[in-house]
Amino acid sequence: HVPLSRRYVLCEVVSEDPRCRQCIEDRTLGLAVRDAITRVHGEYGLACCSISFTVKYLNAYTGTVLLRCRKDSYRLLCSALPFVRYLESRAQRYPCFLNTLHVGGTIRTCQKFLIQYNRTQLLRLLQNCTNEEERQCIQKSLLSCSLTEQQSQSGDEEEDDGTE
Amino acid sequence: RGPAGRGMAAAAFERRVVRRAAEHHYLRVRLELPDGGARPNAAQFKQLVVTALRELHGEVGAALPVDILTYEEKTLSAILRVISSGLVKLWSALTLLGFYQNRRCAFRVLQTSPFLLALSGNSRELVLD
Numbered sequence: 001h002v003p004l005s006r007r008y009v010l011c012e013v014v015s016e017d018p019r020c021r022q023c024i025e026d027r028t029l030g031l032a033v034r035d036a037i038t039r040v041h042g043e044y045g046l047a048c049c050s051i052s053f054t055v056k057y058l059n060a061y062t063g064t065v066l067l068r069c070r071k072d073s074y075r076l077l078c079s080a081l082p083f084v085r086y087l088e089s090r091a092q093r094y095p096c097f098l099n100t101l102h103v104g105g106t107i108r109t110c111q112k113f114l115i116q117y118n119r120t121q122l123l124r125l126l127q128n129c130t131n132e133e134e135r136q137c138i139q140k141s142l143l144s145c146s147l148t149e150q151q152s153q154s155g156d157e158e159e160d161d162g163t164e
Numbered sequence: 165r166g167p168a169g170r171g172m173a174a175a176a177f178e179r180r181v182v183r184r185a186a187e188h189h190y191l192r193v194r195l196e197l198p199d200g201g202a203r204p205n206a207a208q209f210k211q212l213v214v215t216a217l218r219e220l221h222g223e224v225g226a227a228l229p230v231d232i233l234t235y236e237e238k239t240l241s242a243i244l245r246v247i248s249s250g251l252v253k254l255w256s257a258l259t260l261l262g263f264y265q266n267r268r269c270a271f272r273v274l275q276t277s278p279f280l281l282a283l284s285g286n287s288r289e290l291v292l293d
């Protein structure tokens with residue numbers, strides 16, 4: 001019953017090159033994803049996915065990216081994400097790949113998933129700690145995790161009628 | 165089959181009803197090159213079709229199983245076969261192809277049918293005496 005249905009795709013940028021983090025910005029990522037869609041699905045796919053396509057959220061420290069697209073074309077978008085091989089900025093290419101974490105109908109579901117995912121990632125980092133100092137740092141961050149309810153509602157409140 | 169009994173003029177017939185949609189669709193197409201020039205051979209024709217698919221539908225479109233069953237270089241007409249789920253992609257790609265080797269070109273789709281036999285007769289070109 002919602003006329004303008006959207007899907008939010010949560011992914012993370014994985015790269016061996018630490019300089020890749022610096023060029024995680026909405027313009028470079030938007031161009032890289034659009035280029036991948038054009039290669040895989042052609043002009044038709046690009047036009048389909050470009051309707052209300054944006055990079056909604058970025059976190060350069062963790063490499064988390066939230067993309068938004070139409071519900072009708074999220075499969076085109078998701079199938080083209082593995083074909084992003086590098087991010088380009090200032091005439092430099094940094095090889096990387098995108099890991100799709102979650103597809104949700106609202107920003108809120110993706111946010112809930114991301115909080116849970118970050119928690120498990122911190123726990124895993126704690127297990128892989130080699131240094132006592134690192135261990136203490138991570139333990140402190142873990143103990144201070146909490147979810148605070150914001151007063152203002154986001155503009156995209158819809159029922160999510162199907163997540164993968 | 166109806167039994168052909170002795171002394172009875174029974175017509176033996178067989179009726180087959182296929183409920184499933186056909187797997188392949190067949191198209192009779194003609195390439196128009198209004199500016200003249202060298203005509204493509206069969207391999208170049210196939211390359212042209214795949215290029216058209218790649219431009220409009222990307223690598224996924226270019227991987228669509230399209231076969232050229234016949235090709236006449238003189239008239240530049242061919243019979244293509246495509247899997248039924250890819251008919252819309254192929255037809256739209258052929259429609260929107262505009263250039264072959266920097267010359268203007270256009271694909272005209274003359275006939276299409278899920279049955280190859282149906283392409284043998286064309287009521288549009290039928291001449292009644």
